[in-house]
Amino acid sequence: MNIDDYLAIPYILEIWSLRRSDGQWVRHAEYPELPGCAAEAFTTIEAVEKVEAARVDFIKSRLSRGEEIPIPRQPLRA
Numbered sequence: 806m807n808i809d810d811y812l813a814i815p816y817i818l819e820i821w822s823l824r825r826s827d828g829q830w831v832r833h834a835e836y837p838e839l840p841g842c843a844a845e846a847f848t849t850i851e852a853v854e855k856v857e858a859a860r861v862d863f864i865k866s867r868l869s870r871g872e873e874i875p876i877p878r879q880p881l882r883a
Contacts, residue, residue: 811864811874818856820849838875839863 816836823833823845834852835843842863844855867874 808865808868811868812861814874814877816860816877818853820852836860838877840875 816838818834819837820832820834822830824830825845829847831845831847832849832852833843833845834849834856836856836859839860842856842859844852844859846852846855864874
């Protein structure tokens with residue numbers, strides 16, 4: 806597989822609202838299958854843009870070090 810193949814893997818993206826300790830609400834976005842790929846922002850769009858950049862950096866960094874890229878679990882069947 807090449808980098809484009811890895812970047813095309815459909816990871817699960819989770820987003821939720823989170824109240825920070827200072828009382829402000831932010832959107833938290835993360836790819837739970839990719840350790841450390843999480844971001845917070847005041848808008849959903851900004852949180853998604855940040856976590857997507859983190860996903861790309863994560864994959865590129867792991868590949869450059871010769872490390873494995875996590876592959877998502879198999880889809881659930883009905």
